[in-house]
Amino acid sequence: MWGWGEAGRNSPSRPPFAQMERVVVSMQDPDQGVEMRNQRLRITVIPHTVAGSDVVDWLVQKYCISEEEALHLGTLLVQHGYLYSLRSPRSLVLRPDDTPYRFQTPYFWTSTLWPAAELDYAIYLTKKNIRKQGALVGHEKEHYDQLHRKINHTWDLVVMQAREQLRAAKQRRKGDRLVIACQEQTYWLVNRPPPGVPSVLEQGPERSSCTAGRVQMTKNTEFYKREMERCRKALTRARVKSSICLEAYLKFSSQHGPHDPIMSGCLPSNPWVTDDDTYWIMNAPSVAVPTKLRVERWGFSFQELLEDPLGRAHFMDFLRTEFSAENLSFWEACEELRHGGQAQVHAMVDAVYQQFLAPGAARWVNIDSRTMERTLEGLQQPHRYVLDDAQLHIYMLMKKDSYPRFLKSSTYKDLLAEAVIPPEAKRRVFPFMRKPRHSSPSPALLPASTSGEPVAAASGPECGDGGT
């Protein structure tokens, strides 16, 4: 489950090693990279070191980002083992000061030595143990004991390798020895982090590259015929020019901008910012007097009007005055059918037919003869989409006819005139005096409404009486 599959494959959200490596490689460019210097460390001099602050500055320049972002990115590079601190190699942190860092050698990049081998870890821990008895503590001691038990049969090999590596290291110059020790330690800090430190290499569940558990599509003639049809449609589909589409976004965003609390704020105040939930109370699904912004929104599109239960209710009242309320009721009934339970489909289709479509029905809706014919035919074998055509016909009728009249009606104009504009909440004088946050009744507490009620009608709780 935690495996990454073959190296190089686009595995489940694995860290972007290639991209991080590109960054550190350009950081080491002799001309354009970060300034390198020699760093005195106790009695040795280590070449090719960089200061933490220089790393941050370089990132700021190269990517035109803020210092905060540069520090964040630099820290990620350290956490993934691409840079290590010479003075405190155990801490994977980037300090934006003159703390010296070095770039990890590609040999020890996580992506190079993948996956981290148990045997190598055993050798590493053994070396530590040999160099200084009792040096292994905590999780390293635990791992060491575990590995000793697990690969007991080849432990001689482990000890031999460890001794050999220690011997070879002694032959090196002190500076090199120090550097290699840091490099190796950094690799293991990343690949075997101590408990409590989240591993940057942690992955989600494997996204299977193999097809086990995958629903196979038989690629037979039928499949290709369908694909061809889809491609044919795609090639010949009428496309709108993208500049026209973008104009549409401009229009939509500017029209809705004042209604977007994050863009334009909201009155009296944003509840999350001031802890005052008046905004929600004033915009509750059924409120006596809606706000002006809300009533305005009903004029943006028929869809917006219907989506708001209050708007829909006022529209229904208006339709009653025009003796065409059955249209909206029919539409609502069709919505209930489409989104209702499977077991209720037959009964619902029947009920709708009896109430709205049958000759002499109590609330007969006026559908053109062709649609009616098609619908009646479909009713022979009722399914949840059987009334789609009729529903669409009535929807367009309301949208093109009743809706524009509603917007011009005195009903709507009165609503606009009476609508409230909440005053902006006065700033609290004492910032430390927190307003008590009112709780609100959970929707789950309400008496169960009849199942299958369309969403707009089965709205959220009345926030009007939340708390004291």
Added chain:
Amino acid sequence: MDEETVEIQGRIFYQMVAIKDCILVQNLEVHQVAERVEALGQFVMKTRRTLKGHGNKVLCMDWCKDKRRIVSSSQDGKVIVWDSFTTNKEHAVTMPCTWVMACAYAPSGCAIACGGLDNKCSVYPLTFDKNENMAAKKKSVAMHTNYLSACSFTNSDMQILTASGDGTCALWDVESGQLLQSFHGHGADVLCLDLAPSETGNTFVSGGCDKKAMVWDMRSGQCVQAFETHESDINSVRYYPSGDAFASGSDDATCRLYDLRADREVSIYSKESIIFGASSVDFSLSGRLLFAGYNDYTINVWDVLKGSRVSILFGHENRVSTLRVSPDGTAFCSGSWDHTLRVWA
């Protein structure tokens, strides 16, 4: 026409469509149009609530229609319902599986759905009866042959749409658990889906590990449009508020905007300094801003029209795995592998 000929023809058509898509991708028009738009001013958003209570990585969250309650799920199988305004936990249930990658709030606010490595989607009615064990009333609805990656109620509590690692999406009747429609077409795991806010149609978009975003007709089960310009897995898809376009976030560290009427990618949101994958995206109410959570623990805020980044938000201490704007657009909530959820406004 024999099988081989059909196959060859099919492949040719497919290539033609792919080529057509390549030729048309240009961002020039976006910026010409967007030049007329005023630049956004100083942008300040802060963490207003931090929800602590999950003992492990938060993987998914969803808002209730009441604009303040949320449901969240995590790696250790815990699913919690919070009133995020007061930060009180109201319900909690432990699933019998780990990695609960999908959760959703029912439109009525009376139930939640969730699933993950159990390959199922289960619905739990929410109850305040102290004597009742929430897990007792659990209803198993969806059955896939691989992990559940996303789920969403349609316009009512009666139907659920699911996406799975088995490469399919499916529509289920909650009451009976009956499969109403299945959607085949992705060549790999499906990771995300979003329902279209359309007034008349039934469509939804899904994104997968095959780098494709596909738009489906819920009634026929057919794919009506497909987009393949991402260079890696698509982790998240979300419709633009008008329903004419959708945004996607991917492991290739970019977010993209696809227009359905133009039938192509129209904008790409990327920056050289952003090298980690985007895990989840959502629009502000007016569609002007795109919030995207990334695997580098940050949230980037993009100006949808201008294509530029407005702000970067720090705060989480591990990957941001899920992000949703609240139903009335007053805030957005992000969940992270650092075990917390944050509400920003």
